[in-house]
Amino acid sequence: MPSLNQELRTRLCERKIIISCGTGGVGKTTVSAAIAIALASEGNRTGLITIDPAKRLATSLGLKDLSHRPQSINNTVEEATKSIQGFEWRGSLDAMMFDPKHTLDRFVRMTAGEEVLEELAANRLYQVISDSFSGAHDYLAMEMLYDLHSSNNYDVIVLDTPPARHVLDFLDAPKKIGAFLDDRIFQWFLVDPKNNGFFEKLRARSTKTALSALEKLTGKSVMADFTQLAPYLYKLKHDFMDRQDKIMQLLTSEKAGTLFVTSPGALGQHDFESFCTDAKHRGLDTIGLLINRSLQHLCDTPWENMSGKAAQEPDLSNAWQYYQAVDMLARQERHRIASLQIASLAIIPELAKDVHSIETLLMIGDCLGYYQE
Numbered sequence: 001m002p003s004l005n006q007e008l009r010t011r012l013c014e015r016k017i018i019i020s021c022g023t024g025g026v027g028k029t030t031v032s033a034a035i036a037i038a039l040a041s042e043g044n045r046t047g048l049i050t051i052d053p054a055k056r057l058a059t060s061l062g063l064k065d066l067s068h069r070p071q072s073i074n075n076t077v078e079e080a081t082k083s084i085q086g087f088e089w090r091g092s093l094d095a096m097m098f099d100p101k102h103t104l105d106r107f108v109r110m111t112a113g114e115e116v117l118e119e120l121a122a123n124r125l126y127q128v129i130s131d132s133f134s135g136a137h138d139y140l141a142m143e144m145l146y147d148l149h150s151s152n153n154y155d156v157i158v159l160d161t162p163p164a165r166h167v168l169d170f171l172d173a174p175k176k177i178g179a180f181l182d183d184r185i186f187q188w189f190l191v192d193p194k195n196n197g198f199f200e201k202l203r204a205r206s207t208k209t210a211l212s213a214l215e216k217l218t219g220k221s222v223m224a225d226f227t228q229l230a231p232y233l234y235k236l237k238h239d240f241m242d243r244q245d246k247i248m249q250l251l252t253s254e255k256a257g258t259l260f261v262t263s264p265g266a267l268g269q270h271d272f273e274s275f276c277t278d279a280k281h282r283g284l285d286t287i288g289l290l291i292n293r294s295l296q297h298l299c300d301t302p303w304e305n306m307s308g309k310a311a312q313e314p315d316l317s318n319a320w321q322y323y324q325a326v327d328m329l330a331r332q333e334r335h336r337i338a339s340l341q342i343a344s345l346a347i348i349p350e351l352a353k354d355v356h357s358i359e360t361l362l363m364i365g366d367c368l369g370y371y372q373e
Helices: 004-013 028-041 056-060 074-081 100-112 114-121 124-132 134-150 169-182 184-188 198-218 222-235 237-251 271-281 296-300 303-312 314-338 358-367
Strands: 017-021 045-050 092-097 156-160 256-262 286-294 345-349
Touching (some): 017 237, 028 045, 056 092, 074 092, 074 358, 100 114, 100 134, 114 222, 134 156, 134 169, 134 237, 169 237, 271 286, 286 314, 296 345
Parallel strands (some): 017 156, 017 256, 256 286, 286 345
């Protein structure tokens, strides 16, 4: 009978795309990096993408920073593990930071050509969308994932998603963008100034008048920028919708799966059940649950010996109170996890040191059973 960690490890190895999901502050980025290193150590050509702007991933991998270009960390891992007896680095690992502007530019260039990209790049609203429009960012992250998978350069790709309360909402971005392009308000701005038709001229004149009034009130030309941008966006609509379908077909295939990462303090009674239900509704497979920073291993500590010493030595009384509090939390956690009854579950204990290096990432992989004989 395999251990719970082995069950999750087996399911991870069956996927070509692993989408790491969870709320903020649970160590999701760190866990994603540890899993990517573990998969690469088994001989996989592995890609690791983070869309977390905090850049914690680069620090954990011993890098100064990350960019949209894949950066190999093979030399870093080999240097960090050369003193570990029996460790063999059989695969490869590239890490990269999601860059929305580069991804959007690449999509426009690929679908509409360099000339259209130059026209759009000069538009201020396009710059805003590519730099800071969250809905577009969510879609573009999936676009980057699809591109990397289609390149056939990787056997498996790990995607570290942004922290969110509703952790799968980023998958709704393509649908929302498509609905926006179909909206009647958007259609109003599809003005072709080269069209000589009477109604087109009338609409263009009406739009221009409305925009002029708005600009007098705001002192800005945002609406005019949008009018200039709208026809180009609409021309990209067909390619966008076609690409969206291909991305969702990939994410809902047997190649992909979602991993829910949480911590004991962030794990509500029905959080994982809700996540599985949401994933199933969207056609996504759930690989399993990973609980990070667990304290339940501390339940086995012989606390009773400390009690007697604390009574005799006043200096130990504060430490004894602290240990009692930790013991209570550990036992509550063990009870909560035992009630979950999940087959594909892994638990990573709270480590004694911060995870900010290859060595500590390997410790997480070891907890998952990757480097054990």
